[in-house]
Amino acid sequence: MSTKLKGRGSNSNENKSGDALPDRLSMIDPEEVKKELLARYPAKVARKRSKQIMANKIDEEGEVPVMSANVRTIPGIITQRGCCYAGCKGVILGPTRDIVNITHGPIGCGFYSWLTRRNQTKPSSDKDDNFMTYCLSTDMQDKDIVFGGEEKLKTAIQEAYDIFKPKAISIFATCPVGLIGDDVHSVAREMKEKLGINIFGFSCEGYRGVSQSAGHHIANNGIFTHVVGKDDSIKKADYKINLLGEYNIGGDGFEIDRILDNCGISIVSTFSGNSTYDQFANSHTADLNTVMCHRSINYVADMLEIKYGIPWIKINFIGAKSTAKSLRKIATYFENPKLIKKVEEVIKKEMPQIETIRKDVKKRCAGKIAMLFVGGSRAHHYQELFKEIGMKTISAGYEFAHRDDYEGRKVLPDIKIDADSRNIEELAVEKNEKKYIARKTDKEIEKLEEQGLAFKSYNGMMPEMEAEALIIDDVSQYETEMLLKIYKPDIYCAGIKEKYAIQKNGIPMKQLHSYDSGGPYAGFKGAVNFYKEIDRLVNSKVWDYLEAPWQANPELSAKYVWE
Amino acid sequence: MLLRHTNKDIKERKALNVNPAKTCQPIGAMYASLGIHGCLPHSHGSQGCCAYHRSALTRHYREPVMAATSSFTEGSSVFGGQANLIQAIDNIFTTYDPDIIAVHTTCLSETIGDDVNQITIKAVKDGKVPKGKYVIHASTPSYVGSHVTGFSNMTKAMVMHFAKSTGKPNGKYNIIPGYVEPSDMTEIKRIVEKLGIKPILFPDTSNVLNGPQTGRYSMFPEGGVTIDELKSSGDSMGTIALGSLASADAARSLDSKWRVPCQVQDLPIGLAATDRFVNALRIAAGVSVPDEITRERGQLLDIITDMHQYFYGKKVALSGDPDHLISLTEFLVSIDMAPVHIVTGTSGKDFEKRIQDITSHLPYKVNVKAGGDMFTLHQWIKNEPVDLLIANTYGKYIARDDDIPFIRYGFPILDRIGHSYFPSVCYRGGIRLLEKILDALMDRLDRDAPEEKFELVM
Missing domain, CATH: 3.40.50.1980 (Nitrogenase molybdenum iron protein domain)
Incomplete structure (x- = not known):
């Protein structure tokens, strides 16, 4: 290991919260680290990766470097990424409990996406539909590949209907389905006609796009096209919002529901944690869209605004301060003094106990460093929680995000459409003259913006990280190993595939897709859970036993115990 | 109730699988590949296959499961995955330096008809496979058989690729343990060795997927059958394959190609099947069963009668x-x-x-x-x-x-x-x-x- 040293002012040895950092970090120059990460790769690979590895720089106008993202993974690199199907069926539609999901393909795809993501759901009674524990597949065989699988799919839909009698069935195409030309959409239309329930298909073959992000788009577009707007009944409530991009991993959504409920804010629909078909159908009746995971769903927020007149704001319930801030944003939007007061009461009631625990945990965690390589939002959001206990994120990156998630939404017009993004459908949405209600006039929006409420805005990860932090998109296994050697972080956050290779290095690892176990980590209670969890991970003595006594002290001494 | 929609009314289903009791071929191939020392499994298909298989195996073993993928895009699905696989082979050897890459196919690459054999030959010709390193492959379409078929196909690929007959017997027995846990592989090896028989056990995931916490991660752990052992399997005295579905194909191909006599036994689970396994070993190798093993048998029987x-x-x-x-x-x-x-x-x-x-x-x-x-x-x-x-x-x-x-x-x-x-x-x-x-x-x-x-x- 030949990490280059760098002479640099001692002031960079402190993070924004003023906690001292280990000296070794001030000696590491991210530009040198970048060179080292690339050194071993074949020239072509190094060239491509060099655009996805950036030392963060923030200039006086707040501009950050251009980050290459949402580009193809290089074959053989050992990536974290999954596929389009995983994003569509696993992530977006997986958490909805009362739509019967049928995977059209060989058995594996359905099998691997069966209950593995820890997205919790709670039907309101024992009588309510809950299909999440079921895995349905057409289990295609070679004869279906040769002769086509449409007839089998029709029969499967009929059989699923006969068993489950659902209000909706969705069909997910896997790789071979697209190749042999099975048309899941025409089968869906035919069976919808026949059975009289809503049936729709997704062309989410695994090879589409460059990561699961393509699947998120396809899923959300499908829900928007086939379900949203089907139920116009107006829920009686004062402050109605949709929560977009929240997947109720480890019960995050339950905690957010609890807090919003205490504030008197009603959720019309969540996309898609603990969700139901009816919520989606009715979602256009909400008065505000709040976007949690910008990556997976910002375009749905845009479409809901264009078609139905619902404005959207970015919120973040990860971190106690962020939660409080997000609640205040929602209250500001509704401009009702009663709500503003209620929100402040809730925050005031929740914060003291959080502060006690936070301060206690911070004593043991301050100055430690974290690395986050996960998701399309989480690698950004979770930095808040680490910051709250005095830990610094020295390096981070997303698995499947796009440039706007790194550099901020303002780069959207500059993003080039390439061969891989072109085949992901962009819906052309127009104002629905009958259902469109402008929730706010332009003037009202302007006034709220003057008060500091930003609409349709997301800053991205990079402007909110420190200069010199190393940002890596679609990090490879090799780069991960190098980072561990160079930075020796106190904790590394990624997904299940990375977990044990990290821990075998003696470095604790926390999954931030599924959280390993435990949660919620969102909201107020979630923040406390996370502080405690990180305290457990970075301060446990179990990491101190890596050497056996005879490895630490191999010399023999000629002395007997009874002497 | 978590499975609240399951009722007593059984109707025959022709097309719909509900809550599968199997998964697809490639994961079995990946598992078998991990049982070769110094091997990086490679999934020739979309990224999701590799991600899903690695995740499932990682959750099951709580161990690192490394594998690479050809990362097919829509373009490669139309034009074929040759460029992807050759690039992957180059990147893997340059970056991760395994001794061997074991490529398995997926429903995607099988449906478009990629000829992996021809692609690997080209990779060698193009100089992408360093001297002394290997690329082997198995055809494992997800729409045929199950994960057990995939395990069987990759195990067969190991011997088809490496086994040679030098004409000089090596005095060993090939043992194919079947699609069992690393702990089972260790136990099978222990029993064989107790009988005084030198085994070539493959695949062997012991010390690969139940590795220790040492604070030093190595992508290629100690365990796994070595390439030299696989080469030598054509010179063995015989092959005992455990579990006909997972192991028989490899054993039979060794028999027909190199005249290594094979017998297929049930997995040695329980008293009678273990009796048959031990007896088969004893007769094949002409050895006597040591008291220690007879004592273990007696201990099992003791618990059966006691309880x-x-x-x-x-x-x-x-x-x-x-x-x-x-x-x-x-x-x-x-x-x-x-x-x-x-x-x-x-x-x-x-x-x-x-x-x-x-x-x-x-x-x-x-x-x-x-x-x-x-x-x-x-x-x-x-x-x-x-x-x-x-x-x-x-x-x-x-x-x-x-x-x-x-x-x-x-x-x-x-x-x-x-x-x-x-x-x-x-x-x-x-x-x-x-x-x-x-x-x-x-x-x-x-x-x-x-x-x-x-x-x-x-």
Whole structure:
């Protein structure tokens, strides 16, 4: 290991919260680290990766470097990424409990996406539909590949209907389905006609796009096209919002529901944690869209605004301060003094106990460093929680995000459409003259913006990280190993595939897709859970036993115990 | 109820699989590849396949599972994956430096008809495979067979690629352990060596997927069959394949290609199957069975006779893989338990016939299905309740809903540890199985006993 040293002012040895950092970090120059990460790769690979590895720089106008993202993974690199199907069926539609999901393909795809993501759901009674524990597949065989699988799919839909009698069935195409030309959409239309329930298909073959992000788009577009707007009944409530991009991993959504409920804010629909078909159908009746995971769903927020007149704001319930801030944003939007007061009461009631625990945990965690390589939002959001206990994120990156998630939404017009993004459908949405209600006039929006409420805005990860932090998109296994050697972080956050290779290095690892176990980590209670969890991970003595006594002290001494 | 839509009304299904009792070929191939020392498995298909297989294996073993992918895009799906695979081979050897890459295909690359053999030849010609390094491959379309088929195909690929006959016997026996846990592979090797036989065991995932915490991660751990051993397998005295579905193909191809005589045995799960395995070893190698092994047999039998009253006549439902279920059913029947419902997701008439043979003398009809699913198993249970369920982790939803004592067995186990450390094969494995069966049944007795019947001594 030949990490280059760098002479640099001692002031960079402190993070924004003023906690001292280990000296070794001030000696590491991210530009040198970048060179080292690339050194071993074949020239072509190094060239491509060099655009996805950036030392963060923030200039006086707040501009950050251009980050290459949402580009193809290089074959053989050992990536974290999954596929389009995983994003569509696993992530977006997986958490909805009362739509019967049928995977059209060989058995594996359905099998691997069966209950593995820890997205919790709670039907309101024992009588309510809950299909999440079921895995349905057409289990295609070679004869279906040769002769086509449409007839089998029709029969499967009929059989699923006969068993489950659902209000909706969705069909997910896997790789071979697209190749042999099975048309899941025409089968869906035919069976919808026949059975009289809503049936729709997704062309989410695994090879589409460059990561699961393509699947998120396809899923959300499908829900928007086939379900949203089907139920116009107006829920009686004062402050109605949709929560977009929240997947109720480890019960995050339950905690957010609890807090919003205490504030008197009603959720019309969540996309898609603990969700139901009816919520989606009715979602256009909400008065505000709040976007949690910008990556997976910002375009749905845009479409809901264009078609139905619902404005959207970015919120973040990860971190106690962020939660409080997000609640205040929602209250500001509704401009009702009663709500503003209620929100402040809730925050005031929740914060003291959080502060006690936070301060206690911070004593043991301050100055430690974290690395986050996960998701399309989480690698950004979770930095808040680490910051709250005095830990610094020295390096981070997303698995499947796009440039706007790194550099901020303002780069959207500059993003080039390439061969891989072109085949992901962009819906052309127009104002629905009958259902469109402008929730706010332009003037009202302007006034709220003057008060500091930003609409349709997301800053991205990079402007909110420190200069010199190393940002890596679609990090490879090799780069991960190098980072561990160079930075020796106190904790590394990624997904299940990375977990044990990290821990075998003696470095604790926390999954931030599924959280390993435990949660919620969102909201107020979630923040406390996370502080405690990180305290457990970075301060446990179990990491101190890596050497056996005879490895630490191999010399023999000629002395007997009874002497 | 978690499976609230499952009812007693069994209707025949022609097209829909509900709650599968199998998964697809490539994951079995990936698992087998990990049993070669210094091997990086490679999935020739979309990224998702590789991500899913690595995730499933990682959750089951709680160990690093490294594998690469050809990362197909729409373009490669149209024009073929040759460029992707050649680039992947180059990147893998340059960046990760394995001794060998074991490529398996997917439904995607099979459907478009990629010729992996030709692509690897080209990779060698193009200088992408360093001297002394290897690329092997197996065809594992997901729409044929199951994960067990994939394991079998990759195991066969190992010998087809490497085995040679030099004409000089190596004095060893090839042992193909089947699709079993790393702990089982260690135990099988121990028994073979105790008999004084030198084994070439492949694949061998022991010390790969049950590695120690040392603070020093190595992508290629100590374990795994070596390439030299695989090469030498054509010079062995014979091959014993355990589990016909997972291991017979490789053994037979060694027999037909290099005249290495093979025999196919059931997986040594339970008393009788282990007896047959040990006896086969003894006769094939002309050795006598050491007292230590006979003693272990006696210990297993001792527990069977000591605890007979607690498992006698208990009804059992089972789901799993064919090779395991055949031996397991035989074991249960042999100790007077009553397997009543048996399902495997893997298709094949042989399986149903074997189970029928094993259970034919029982005074009741056994429900058995190859190519079935866990929804069917659950419906059978609803119609005829059981005292014990043996299945992979997905069985816990059935067990909870219908309040059935439950033992996790097979793949995947996502919520408990033990399977990678404690074997369930051979006599010692039989003891562990019995311990688990008795724990489950007797915990239930303890839980349900009225206070006056709650017993200290059982």
